[in-house]
Amino acid sequence: MEEEEALRETYFAELDPGRRKELLERFSRDHPQDAEVPLFQTLWSLRHVDPKNAEHPVDTFLWQIVNLISLYRVPGFFSGGTEKEIRAAMDALGFSAVAKYGDKGREILYLELRNAARRYFSTCESKSYGKKLMGIVTMNESERRDKLAREVWQLTEGLSRRFETDEDMALFRKAVRDEFIVQYPDGEERLERQEKRRTKKRIA
Amino acid sequence: MNKFKNLPVVRAIGFNRVVLIGVILLMYLVFALLTPVLHSGATFLKYDRILSALNYAYFIGFLGLGVTFVIATGGIDFSIGPVMFTAALVSGYCLTQYHVPLWLCLILSIVIGVLFGIINGYFVAYRFLPSFITSLACMQIAKGVGSVFTKTQSVTWPTEGNENAWFHYLVRWGDVPVGFILLCLVAAICAVVLNKTKAGRYILCIGSNKEAVRLSGVNTKKWEMLAYIICGLLAGVAAIFYVGAYTTVQPGLGDTFNNEAIAACVMGGTSMAGGLASMLGTVIGALIIALMQEGILAMGFTISYQYVITGIIVLIAVTADTLSRKRKN
Numbered sequence: 339m340e341e342e343e344a345l346r347e348t349y350f351a352e353l354d355p356g357r358r359k360e361l362l363e364r365f366s367r368d369h370p371q372d373a374e375v376p377l378f379q380t381l382w383s384l385r386h387v388d389p390k391n392a393e394h395p396v397d398t399f400l401w402q403i404v405n406l407i408s409l410y411r412v413p414g415f416f417s418g419g420t421e422k423e424i425r426a427a428m429d430a431l432g433f434s435a436v437a438k439y440g441d442k443g444r445e446i447l448y449l450e451l452r453n454a455a456r457r458y459f460s461t462c463e464s465k466s467y468g469k470k471l472m473g474i475v476t477m478n479e480s481e482r483r484d485k486l487a488r489e490v491w492q493l494t495e496g497l498s499r500r501f502e503t504d505e506d507m508a509l510f511r512k513a514v515r516d517e518f519i520v521q522y523p524d525g526e527e528r529l530e531r532q533e534k535r536r537t538k539k540r541i542a
Numbered sequence: 543m544n545k546f547k548n549l550p551v552v553r554a555i556g557f558n559r560v561v562l563i564g565v566i567l568l569m570y571l572v573f574a575l576l577t578p579v580l581h582s583g584a585t586f587l588k589y590d591r592i593l594s595a596l597n598y599a600y601f602i603g604f605l606g607l608g609v610t611f612v613i614a615t616g617g618i619d620f621s622i623g624p625v626m627f628t629a630a631l632v633s634g635y636c637l638t639q640y641h642v643p644l645w646l647c648l649i650l651s652i653v654i655g656v657l658f659g660i661i662n663g664y665f666v667a668y669r670f671l672p673s674f675i676t677s678l679a680c681m682q683i684a685k686g687v688g689s690v691f692t693k694t695q696s697v698t699w700p701t702e703g704n705e706n707a708w709f710h711y712l713v714r715w716g717d718v719p720v721g722f723i724l725l726c727l728v729a730a731i732c733a734v735v736l737n738k739t740k741a742g743r744y745i746l747c748i749g750s751n752k753e754a755v756r757l758s759g760v761n762t763k764k765w766e767m768l769a770y771i772i773c774g775l776l777a778g779v780a781a782i783f784y785v786g787a788y789t790t791v792q793p794g795l796g797d798t799f800n801n802e803a804i805a806a807c808v809m810g811g812t813s814m815a816g817g818l819a820s821m822l823g824t825v826i827g828a829l830i831i832a833l834m835q836e837g838i839l840a841m842g843f844t845i846s847y848q849y850v851i852t853g854i855i856v857l858i859a860v861t862a863d864t865l866s867r868k869r870k871n
Binding site: 395397398401404407411412413416457458462466467469470471472 | 814
């Protein structure tokens with residue numbers, strides 16, 4: 339039981355899809371009777387298998403995070419239909435696929451979403467993320483964190499407020515927020531600052 | 543103010559764009575008041591002045607729309623002005639010296655723009671060269687190609703009333719500013735491409751977080767290169783509108799228009815960091831620059847003053863963009 343738990347933890351902590359696949363195969367082989375195995379496999383396929391080309395490495399969940407950030411920035415004139423796009427994104431993030439597994443399904447999906455969020459945060463360490471002014475100037479560490487905090491705020495609060503999709507996004511929002519706070523010790527403070535800035539703007 | 547910001551029209555257009563429209567009206571008013579004072583006998587309140595300002599806005603607008611795609615990816619293209627001139631020079635030379643049919647010359651102009659877009663895009667997306675270095679190199683190449691091809695001679699396209707001059711109707715049909723209608727149409731198409739298509743979404747997302755898009759399985763090289771190709775294509779289109787308005791093109795020039803197109807773009811709300819772009823803003827920015835150019839000339843100042851003011855506008859726009867991003871964060 340302990341070994342099973344450790345394997346599960348490693349699986350959700352791992353960011354490399356190839357290594358995760360190995361862990362999933364090991365878990366399925368060692369615990370074929372485990373009720374969670376089909377759920378893991380469903381989420382794995384949904385996230386990493388390209389239906390058009392099985393050889394092509396993809397991360398649908400990671401893409402949806404980037405996509406949702408860009409949806410928040412859609413200009414007013416083109417914002418019609420964005421609610422529908424957000425719901426489609428939630429579908430692509432596995433909400434429909436895990437519905438039949440009940441609470442267990444939501445629990446595993448939450449962990450998978452946190453893993454996807456952590457993978458997104460890891461990309462923020464890349465050189466391209468911190469570029470500004472035509473790619474000539476690079477952000478310092480604090481600016482990077484601020485940019486990331488703004489994106490997390492947009493994902494967790496901004497989108498659902500702007501397009502009134504609180505309910506549809508609840509689990510996703512919680513997963514992204516929780517992961518951000520775990521990954522960055524000053525995460526909560528930075529998110530609060532974002533919130534205050536927006537509230538101040540609204541009052542003004 | 544909050545009530546005004548929440549008006550449906552303001553929300554649809556965007557508050558910043560509404561402010562810019564206000565700036566255009568204010569500038570028009572200031573020029574209308576100052577022109578007779580500074581340049582006795584002159585007036586700014588003439589329809590011809592508006593048409594003349596629009597002539598300038600067309601090609602700056604097309605260049606700006608193109609470079610908006612590139613800036614949205616987090617890159618830059620400093621070669622658009624010279625590429626526009628080279629496209630106009632080479633195709634104009636083919637028209638006047640080799641008697642190539644006009645329609646083919648117009649297509650050639652666009653093809654030349656696309657070729658430079660491919661060169662820029664290839665080196666930025668596939669060879670990972672910084673966009674400002676690649677585009678500066680392309681700028682030199684474009685200037686050189688234009689000069690070599692025309693043997694450093696200026697090229698004059700057929701003037702209105704001559705045979706083979708129907709391309710002028712793309713800019714102006716009598717007193718109707720056809721070019722403005724076409725610019726708005728192309729801007730609308732660009733806005734739809736950027737905001738409602740897969741290509742546009744990828745371009746914006748690359749500007750926001752390229753590494754995440756790459757790890758998602760998206761071919762970032764292909765989509766980044768596409769942005770440069772669209773930019774080149776629109777530089778080719780801008781060349782057609784330039785000759786439609788001004789007829790004569792000189793080799794070795796064009797780089798001053800880079801700044802103006804980029805200024806129009808940034809003024810309109812496109813972020814220099816990438817990931818955020820506004821086509822409507824770019825068109826409004828181009829109109830502001832064109833009106834400013836017309837106003838400076840109307841008041842009796844030389845074109846050199848315009849370079850000074852454009853430079854100042856670029857500095858202000860980029861500083862405002864940087865400060866606004868800092869504040870947002």
